[in-house]
Amino acid sequence: MITSYEQFVPIVMGCGSMLRTGLKVRELGCKKVLVTHGKNLKKTGYVDILVENLESAGIKAVCFDGVQPDPPDTMVEEAAEFARKEKIDGIVAIGGGSSMDTAKAINVLINNEPPIIQYLGVQKNLNPGVPLICIPTTSGTGSEVTTMTVITCTSLNKKDSVLSPVCLPTLAILDPELTLGLSPRMTAITALDALAHAVESLTGGQANPLSDALAREAIRLIAKWLPVAYNDGSNIKARENLMYASTFAGMAFTNALVHIGHSIAHVLGAQFDIPHGMACAIAMPEVIEYAAKTETEKVKMICECFGIEIDENADYEIIGATAKKTLRTFIKSVGIPNLKELGISLEDTLNIAPLVTQDSGFAIAPYRITASKVAEMLKSAYDA
Amino acid sequence: MWSKLVVNMDNLSISRVALEEEFQDLGGRSLIAQYLIKNVPPTCDPLGEENVLLFATGIFAGTRFATANRLSVGSKSPLTGGIKESNVGGYAATLLAEHGIKLITISGLPKDDNLRILYIDKNGNANLLDANEYKGINNYEFVEKIHERFGKDLATISIGSAGERLYKCSSIQVSEYNSGHPSRAAGRGGLGAVMGSKGIKGIVIEKPEEKYEIPYKDKEKFEEICLKLNRMIAESAKKDPFHNIGTISTIEVTAPNGILPVANFSGKLFKDYKKVGANKFMENLKTRGGRNKIPCQPGCIVQCSNCYNDENGNYLTSGFEYETIAMFGPNCLISDLDAIAKMDRICDDIGVDTIETANAIAMCMEAGKINWSDADAVLNLLNEMAEGTEFGRLLGQGCEAVGKSLGVERIPVVKHQAMAAYDPRNTKGTGITYATSPMGADHTAGLTMGRAFDDSGRTAQAYASNKLQVAIAFADSMMCIMTFANMVPGVPLLAEMMAALYGGSSDFSRVASIGVKTLLTEREFNRRAGMTDADDRLPDFFYKERSFATGSKFDIHDMELRTIFDF
Numbered sequence: 001m002i003t004s005y006e007q008f009v010p011i012v013m014g015c016g017s018m019l020r021t022g023l024k025v026r027e028l029g030c031k032k033v034l035v036t037h038g039k040n041l042k043k044t045g046y047v048d049i050l051v052e053n054l055e056s057a058g059i060k061a062v063c064f065d066g067v068q069p070d071p072p073d074t075m076v077e078e079a080a081e082f083a084r085k086e087k088i089d090g091i092v093a094i095g096g097g098s099s100m101d102t103a104k105a106i107n108v109l110i111n112n113e114p115p116i117i118q119y120l121g122v123q124k125n126l127n128p129g130v131p132l133i134c135i136p137t138t139s140g141t142g143s144e145v146t147t148m149t150v151i152t153c154t155s156l157n158k159k160d161s162v163l164s165p166v167c168l169p170t171l172a173i174l175d176p177e178l179t180l181g182l183s184p185r186m187t188a189i190t191a192l193d194a195l196a197h198a199v200e201s202l203t204g205g206q207a208n209p210l211s212d213a214l215a216r217e218a219i220r221l222i223a224k225w226l227p228v229a230y231n232d233g234s235n236i237k238a239r240e241n242l243m244y245a246s247t248f249a250g251m252a253f254t255n256a257l258v259h260i261g262h263s264i265a266h267v268l269g270a271q272f273d274i275p276h277g278m279a280c281a282i283a284m285p286e287v288i289e290y291a292a293k294t295e296t297e298k299v300k301m302i303c304e305c306f307g308i309e310i311d312e313n314a315d316y317e318i319i320g321a322t323a324k325k326t327l328r329t330f331i332k333s334v335g336i337p338n339l340k341e342l343g344i345s346l347e348d349t350l351n352i353a354p355l356v357t358q359d360s361g362f363a364i365a366p367y368r369i370t371a372s373k374v375a376e377m378l379k380s381a382y383d384a
Numbered sequence: 385m386w387s388k389l390v391v392n393m394d395n396l397s398i399s400r401v402a403l404e405e406e407f408q409d410l411g412g413r414s415l416i417a418q419y420l421i422k423n424v425p426p427t428c429d430p431l432g433e434e435n436v437l438l439f440a441t442g443i444f445a446g447t448r449f450a451t452a453n454r455l456s457v458g459s460k461s462p463l464t465g466g467i468k469e470s471n472v473g474g475y476a477a478t479l480l481a482e483h484g485i486k487l488i489t490i491s492g493l494p495k496d497d498n499l500r501i502l503y504i505d506k507n508g509n510a511n512l513l514d515a516n517e518y519k520g521i522n523n524y525e526f527v528e529k530i531h532e533r534f535g536k537d538l539a540t541i542s543i544g545s546a547g548e549r550l551y552k553c554s555s556i557q558v559s560e561y562n563s564g565h566p567s568r569a570a571g572r573g574g575l576g577a578v579m580g581s582k583g584i585k586g587i588v589i590e591k592p593e594e595k596y597e598i599p600y601k602d603k604e605k606f607e608e609i610c611l612k613l614n615r616m617i618a619e620s621a622k623k624d625p626f627h628n629i630g631t632i633s634t635i636e637v638t639a640p641n642g643i644l645p646v647a648n649f650s651g652k653l654f655k656d657y658k659k660v661g662a663n664k665f666m667e668n669l670k671t672r673g674g675r676n677k678i679p680c681q682p683g684c685i686v687q688c689s690n691c692y693n694d695e696n697g698n699y700l701t702s703g704f705e706y707e708t709i710a711m712f713g714p715n716c717l718i719s720d721l722d723a724i725a726k727m728d729r730i731c732d733d734i735g736v737d738t739i740e741t742a743n744a745i746a747m748c749m750e751a752g753k754i755n756w757s758d759a760d761a762v763l764n765l766l767n768e769m770a771e772g773t774e775f776g777r778l779l780g781q782g783c784e785a786v787g788k789s790l791g792v793e794r795i796p797v798v799k800h801q802a803m804a805a806y807d808p809r810n811t812k813g814t815g816i817t818y819a820t821s822p823m824g825a826d827h828t829a830g831l832t833m834g835r836a837f838d839d840s841g842r843t844a845q846a847y848a849s850n851k852l853q854v855a856i857a858f859a860d861s862m863m864c865i866m867t868f869a870n871m872v873p874g875v876p877l878l879a880e881m882m883a884a885l886y887g888g889s890s891d892f893s894r895v896a897s898i899g900v901k902t903l904l905t906e907r908e909f910n911r912r913a914g915m916t917d918a919d920d921r922l923p924d925f926f927y928k929e930r931s932f933a934t935g936s937k938f939d940i941h942d943m944e945l946r947t948i949f950d951f
Contacts, residue, residue: 001842001937001939002840002841002934002935002936003841004838204843205841205842205843205844205845206837206841206842206843257843293943294941294943294944362847363844363847363848364843364844364847365847366941366943366944367846367941367943367944367946367947368846368847368850368944368947368948368950369947369950370950370951373950
C-alpha cells in the first residue's frame, strides 16, 4: 500500500518554552499579533506573561478574550472582524482546543470573506492567512499540529470542520508547565481524546508508517503517564510526556485521520452534552475490537503499547477482545463513567446509532458497518 | 394509468394492459429489478424461453423534467449470467411515454426462424410485422429502410447482425432524436442477443396522434419543482465539460493520472493521449462541419452528444464517447481519432458494445494475434465480426471468451463483463464499484473518480462507491446520469417531485430507498443465479501488478468489498 505523510508543523518544546514566543514571532516577521484566549486562562496569569514576552521582543499584541468552548461561528466571525480592523499580521493562540480552533478560524477569515460556514469541509484553494502560533495549555486536542478547526454552526446546531492548509499552524510551542494546574478529571478527559486520536489513526484507512510510529509512541506515553498525572497533577515528568503524547497523536491523526470512534463521540457530544474526550473514550474499546477484523496487526500493536503480550498465533477475535478489555480497564482506571453512570437510558443510547452512521467520519471507517452493529457496540459500552 | 405492452413470442400475441399497481411509481432500473425478480427464474438460460426482455421508461417519463425520457433495457444477461439493466438515450422513451406505455415485456421464443418488428402505430396499436426482408442487415441500413417505409416521425430500437447472431457483446441501438441515427446504445451485457433470440429485429414507435395525459397528483407543484431543477441543471451545465466539449473531455483528467487504461490496463501512461484528446476532437468537429452540444433526446440540457465527420466532411458517427475512444485508442495503443471513429461506426452499425469489443481486441493484441497500435488490423477484426467468420464470432462472445481462447492471463473482467475506461488501481472506489456492482464491471454504476481523498489511496473509497451506487441506482430509474451530475444540490427535490406526481411521501428516504432496494434486489437475483462473494472481486492481476504510473495495486481489503452493501 502506498501512503503519504504530508502535514508537518515546526515545534519548540520543553518546560518554559512559552517564553520563546516573542523571539520566534519576531523571526516570523510579525509586528502586531492577535492573542486569542478564554476568560478563565486570564486568571492563571499566563496571558499576561505571554503579552509581556511578546512586547519585550518589540511586538504589539492585542487580545481577543472572548473564546468560548466549542467555538460558535458567530463568535469567530466577530473575532475575525476585530482582527481585520486591528490590521494584525500574526495570531498567537494560547489555551485548549477552543482557543486554537478560534485562532485558525480567524486565520481563514483574514483573507477570505465570511461566513465561515461556507468553508466547511476540505478546502484546497483558500487565500493564505498570517503566521499562526499555537501554545496549548491542555494535553489532548493536538490542534497545534493539525489542519482542521472544529466550529459550531449556530444556524444548523451542529459541529463541523474546516480542513485547510490555512488552519495549519506556522509554529507550535509546547510548554508542559502550562498544564500543571489541570484537574485530574480534565487531565483524564483530554488525554483520552489524545488516546482516541492515536488508536483511531493507527487503525484508519489513511495510516502510514510515520503516523503509525507517532501513534504508537503516543499510546505508550499515555498508557504509562496518564495514571501518574491523574494521581499527581504536579508530576512535571508526567505532564511533559502527556503533552508530547497529545502532539504526537495530533500529528498522527492530521495525516491518518480518525474514524468511527469520533463519529460516535460527535453524536454523544451533541445529543447528551458529554465532553469530547470522555465521549471518545466511552465506546473506544468496542471500536478497536471492530477494527481488529481488518486491522489485526495494528490492534495487536495497541495491546503491545499497553504492555500486553499477544500470542503469535492469536487470531483477530482474540486480539480484538484483548484490546477491548485492556482499553476498558485503562479508561475506567482514570474515572471515566459509562453511559449508564452518566444517567442516560439504554433506549436513548441505542437510538443514536443511525445518527452515527451519518457522521462524516463514517466515510473513513476501516470497513462499512450498519447502524444495528453500531447499536451493538453502544449496548456493549453502555454499562461496561 | 400507465400501461404495459405484453408481447409473447411463443404464440405471437400482444396485449396492452394496465401496469401493475405495485410498479406504477417505479421506472427504469428500479422497475426492471422488481419485475425480473418476480417474473424471471434467475437460473434460466438467458437466450431461452424463460427469459424476458424488458423496455422501461423512467419514473418521470412524459414530464418536462430534463432527460426524464431515458430508456432502460433489462433482462438476464447472456454475458454476465446475472441481472442486467442497460440504459440509453435517444428518442424511443419519449414516444413510449407519449403512448402511455411504461413497460414492454417480450417473453417466450418464437417457434420459427422468422424475424419480426414490433410496430406501435400512431394510434397506439401494436403489431408484430414480418421483418425477414431485414435479415442480416445492420442498424444504419435498417433505420434507413424503416424511414423509407414508414416515414421519419418515429423512433427505432434495433439490433444489427451481431444481435441476430446472438453475440454476447451485442447491443440494442436506439435512434437519436432529430437525426434518427441509430447511434445510442444500450450496450452492456449482450442484451442485443436476447432480442435476437426472440426474433425481434426492431421496435418501431410512431409519434402518437394523441399524447397520453399524465395523471399528476398535483401538476402545479410538480411543474414548479421541475422548473427549479431544470434551471439548476441548465445553469450547472454551462460549466460542464460534457456540455462544452463532450464526454471525451474526461481523457484530460484520466490520462495524466494513470486512470486511463493503456495497453490492456498495463498501468502505464500514454504520452500521445492528446492526439485523441479534447482539443483534437474539437478541432476535427470544427474543420469538418461536425457538431457537439447535441441532445440525444428531446429536452436534454446537458447535450453531451455529437456528430463526427470524416476528413471529407461526410457523416461518420455520432455519440462518439470517451469510453469508446479510450478503449479502442490508448488501451490498444492507437492514437488515430479517425480510425477510432470508424471503429465506433462499425460497432453501432453491427450492434456491439464498444467497451466489450475494444477489450476483446486488446486481448488479441496481448496474445500477439495482431500488433499493438495497428488500427487497420482492428478494423479487419471488426469486419470479421460483421461477416460472422469463425474468429469474428469468437470476438462476439466478448473479452473473457477471447482472452481465454487465446491463452491471455490478464483479462480485465468482473462477472464476465469487461471493464470500462478507468484503471481500478488508480481510482480505487471505481474498482470497488467494478467488483461489487450487480451489473459487472460497469463504470456508470458508481464512478468515484475525484470523490475520495486520493484516487489511488484506500481512504473513503468504499464509502464513496456505496453512496454513488445507491445514487446511481435511483438516478438510473429517473434520468440520465449526465443530468444527475448537474443537479446534486437539488437531489432532495426529487422526492418532492415524486410526491407531486404520484402522491405519497415527499421525504428523501423515498428516493434513497429506491436506490437501496434496487441494489439489494439485483444482488439477490444474482445470488439466486449462483453468484457468490468470489464474483465480487477484481481479476488477480490488479491485486498483484503495480500501475507503472503510480505504483499502486488494488489493495482493498476483502472485508470492504464484502460489507459494501450492508445498509
